[in-house]
Amino acid sequence: MLRLQVKSYLTELKMKGSSAHTLSNYSYHLDKFISFVESSGLDFTTLTLKQVKQFRNHLVQQGLKPRTINAVLAALKSFYDFLVDEQEVQGNPIITRRLRVKEGQSLPRFMTPEELKIFNRWLKTIPRHMALGYRTMLATGMRVSEVSSVTPNDIIVLDNGGYIFRVRHGKGDKERYVPVIDAGVVNELIDFVGDRRDDEPLFGVTSHAFKWWARKCRLETGVAFHSHRCRHTTGTQLLQRGVFIDKVQDVLGHADISTTRRYAKTAPEAIYELAAKVDEIKERRALYRFWLR
Template sequence: MKESNDYWKSNLEDEATKAIMDEYLLSLKLENKAERTIRNYRWFLERFFSICTLPLNQLTTNEVRKCFLHFTNGKKEKTVDAYLTALSSFLQFCLAEEYIENVIIKKRWRPKIPKSLPKYLSENEFARVKITTENSALRDRALMLFLFSSGCRSSEVSNLSIKDVNLEKRTAEVTGKGKKIRKVHFSEECALVLKDYIHTRICKESDPLFLSNSDQRIGPKSIYYITRKIGKKAGLNQSLHPHCCRHTFATNMLARGATIEFIADELGHSNLNTTRIYARILTEDMITSYQNIMG
C-alpha cells in the first residue's frame, strides 16, 4: 500500500503514460489542490487508461470518446461530468506540455445537468433539530451547534484543534480547500456549550477540538453519522448531513440580511457565483409562498 505522502503517484503499468501522469498529479499538488481531489483524479485516470491503452501521442478524439462512453456507461450525469473534468484537465496539461498536439475533448461531450438547489432545513425543521440536540450528548450538541453557526465543512471541523478556537471572540481558524486558512464565527450558545464540553476533558491546547468515542480526533465519517442520527431523532423527512447544516447556515445568514461577500468569506468560497445560489433559494421560496397564498 502506498504511503500517504505518495498519493500523487500513479500505479499505471505503461511507464511512459505513468511518468506523464505523475508529473500532472504533482502539478496539482504544487497548486495546493485538495488531497481528496488528487486521489479522485488519479483513481479515474488510472482506470481510464487501463481501458484506453494507446500511447498519449497516438490518442484520437474518436478513440478517447469510445473509451470514455464505455467507461461511463450507466453512470449518472454528475458522475460523467466529474470524470470528464478530470480527463479534460489531464489532457489540457498534456497539450500545454506538448505531449499531445491536438485538443481531443469536445465541449459538446459535457452532459447537461439540471441545476439543483442546495438542501437546507426550514425554520420548523431547524427548531426540531435544535430541540433534539438539547437532549443529546454534550459533544454532539457542541458539534451540531458549531456546524450550524459556522457553516464549516465536516473535514474542516474534523481538523480543528482546541488552540484554533477563541471562545471569547467566538472565532475559529479553519483550514479549507487548497489548505487556505480562514477565520469563521460561531454563536454565543455554541461557545457556551463548547466551553462546557472542553471542561469535561483533561486536555492540552494541541488536542483535537472534537473527539471520537475512542478518544481520537473525530473523522468526517463520524461527523456524518452523528448528524444523520440526530436528523432521524428529530423526525426529518430528509437525511441530515454536514453539508445540509452548511447550506442551512448560508440560507439563514442571507435571509437575515448578510451580504453575499460576507457569506462567501465565512464559507471559504473563492467564486461568488458559488455563493449566489443561496439567493436563488430565497427567490424560489418567495415564489412558492406567493403561490400557496394567491393560488
C-alpha cells in the same frame, strides 16, 4: 505507466499545497479514468477527443450525476496539463467546454424549521463531541472537512467579545476567518475546549465519522440529512437576516463570485460583526484559560 504518472501528478499537487480533501477527490476521479483505459486497452499518451467522449459517455452509463462527471473531466484536464508540462504528451485532448454535461440549477437544500427541531432533538441522543461538531457547522457554515480539522488554536477571541474560527485549509487550500454566530455554541465550545492540546483536532474525529453519524440521523429521524445541509442552512439564514450576499460569500468561502457576489468586497472586519457575543462570566473563563496556556 499511467498509474505512476497519476501518482507523480498527485505528489505535485501536494507539493503545491493542495488539501488532503482535494487530493482524495482527484485520486478518486482519476481512478475512474485508469479503470477505463485499462479495460479498453487504450494508450493514454495518444488519447483522442473521440476517446475522451467515449470515456464521458461511459461515466453517464454508470449513472453518475452531471456534476460528478464534470468534476472527473476537470481533474482529467488538469492531469493532462501536467503531462504536457512533463513532455509526456504533445497536447491536451481534454477540451472541457466541448465535453461538459449540462447541469441542472439546484437550490441549496437548507433545513426547514421543523427539520431543525427534529435534528436538534436527535443531537441530544449522540455523543457530546459529535453533537457539538454539527452545531458548530450550523453556527459557522464550515464544511465537514474544515470542522474535522480545526484545533483549539484556531479559536480566536475578539476584543468585542465575539469568537471566530481560523480555517487554515479550506476548499482549494484557502485560509479564511469564520464567525461563530450562535452564542450558545460559543459557550459550549468554551466548556468543551478544556485542557485539549492546541494543535490536535478539536473534535477528535475525521470527516468520515461525521458522514457515518449523518447516515444514522437519516435512519433514525427520517430527515434527509447530510452534513452539507448545515452549511446550506447557515447561508440561507444569514441572507434571511439581511446580511449582504458578499459578506455571506466571505463567511462560506465561496470561490465563484458569479454565484454569490453582487456587491463590492467588504473589509474583513465586517465578518467580525457577525460573531456572537458571550456573557461576561464565560468570556472571563475563556480568557483565564487562554493566559494559563
